[in-house]
Amino acid sequence: MDMRAVLKFLERDPDEDSDADTLRAQISDVIAALGFDFFTLVRQPGPESDAADIVLAGQWPKGWPELYVKRKYATIDPTVRYLGHCQSGFRWREALAAFANDPHRKRMERMMVDARRHRLEDGYLFPVHGRRGLVGVLTVAGRVVDLSPSEMALMDALAKRAFWDLLEARDPQTHERLSRPVVLQMTNRERETLECLGYGMTSNEMGATLGLSAHTVDWYMNGIQDKLKAKNRHHVVAIAFRLGLIS
Numbered sequence: 011m012d013m014r015a016v017l018k019f020l021e022r023d024p025d026e027d028s029d030a031d032t033l034r035a036q037i038s039d040v041i042a043a044l045g046f047d048f049f050t051l052v053r054q055p056g057p058e059s060d061a062a063d064i065v066l067a068g069q070w071p072k073g074w075p076e077l078y079v080k081r082k083y084a085t086i087d088p089t090v091r092y093l094g095h096c097q098s099g100f101r102w103r104e105a106l107a108a109f110a111n112d113p114h115r116k117r118m119e120r121m122m123v124d125a126r127r128h129r130l131e132d133g134y135l136f137p138v139h140g141r142r143g144l145v146g147v148l149t150v151a152g153r154v155v156d157l158s159p160s161e162m163a164l165m166d167a168l169a170k171r172a173f174w175d176l177l178e179a180r181d182p183q184t185h186e187r188l189s190r191p192v193v194l195q196m197t198n199r200e201r202e203t204l205e206c207l208g209y210g211m212t213s214n215e216m217g218a219t220l221g222l223s224a225h226t227v228d229w230y231m232n233g234i235q236d237k238l239k240a241k242n243r244h245h246v247v248a249i250a251f252r253l254g255l256i257s
Contacts, residue, residue, distance in 0.1 A: 017164070022175075033175055037051065041068075045155045081124070088112075102132060136166050137169070141189065147169075200233060204255060213227045
């Protein structure tokens, strides 16, 4: 495959002043040059995200988004579920194969059949990670296109450059918030407590492990929860994983 269009986009002057519409057009041209019929570049949604704010660029074939929502495919979509396990791009069929024994396998297969009926014969996802974990996704789809490992690496780079450039042009405040360093001061005892929580321990179990009372453990946990701006202990673990505080 000729990847010159991707290389040209990656070699753009980082100080080039491009508005959001110009960037969308450039990204669309690159995707089309690679032989894909459709693409979307989206932000990772939050619980109160508006659809208009999530999609940065691209479009799906007519009728597919409506059917996807109507049949509630988001709850079983293998590509979305597989996304959480990946640091780099992957092919749709790779995601489907990973859930061969899943109880929702038949619905997954039905989703893929419906996708093909809408000219989505094949596709790839390329995650974009920031300092706070997964922040966006580039999806390319349409006719069957085979990408080599080196081409996949270039597409990963394209996803990152396109996401951050377009987000900065469209929403500078969100770009700054997502890209700025995470400054978090934690004591050694707080880190030990957080690590125990990551193993699923209760306050009593953490206290026994660390030589503390359950009350003292709860005091440390309250401090950790405040620092991470978490709503509860489950939220603490989720944020800690995204920030790489526990693994």
